[in-house]
Amino acid sequence: MSTPAFVQESSTAQAQQAIAEEFAFFPDWTERYQYLIDLGRKLPDFPEEWKSEEHRLLGCQSMVWIVAQGDAAQLRFHAISDSAIVSGLIFLALRVYSHRSAEEILATEPDYIAAIGLAKHLSPTRNNGLAALLGFIRDTARAAIPGGTAG
Template structure:
């Protein structure tokens, strides 16, 4: 099991609030993009042996690899992209969802995306990629819930 910097907050709801507060601090989108890039650089590197086709997230224009581990009680996601902005988007999603129970993941809608105005400022391909990432996380959580 690889170590993970997540979760950084006690609950997914607290993580979403913290993200909204951080982004509110920046006046314009050039500053917010720079912050996203900085967040992306904080993601731990993935081992090269994890960067295989089986771990690739489809639906992204950039290369994105994601590896889940854990169980219904705690799911941890390790992910990275070859694009720094996409890595920043991954960082935000993992901050909300990684290290949480499957039930908490499924009960949490990604409100932070609208709260920080992200949807309006992402290209269609990045929006699709982010949607694919969030679907993967939800799907993984559903698979881990007891039937």
């Protein structure tokens, strides 16, 4: 698979800054939710054969499937949800963390969540799902580093 459209910045820090700037453009959360939905529509195609229990992300109320590829030098994540808003949350996480090294992933806290006020505007179940998504990404990065372990 080629580099998806959401990989724009050369570092996780630049991606998080760009996300904060984009969300600051919208004056209220109605518009921010619409932007999230629009971002979710930009996720790359996700092969139907990957929509299996093997790739299902547990901890999400919505159906979410995620596949990791690569190694410690560069991890790529592919994911999709049956929920429009959750797909937007996936887009943001992949924009920050996909196509990065395992070390960069592990060194990067998801500061964009606080920067845009996301946590206080999501339901508890969506917050749990976002935490599960970010946990999967971190666990995958940890496991990719020689001598690393998931969990």
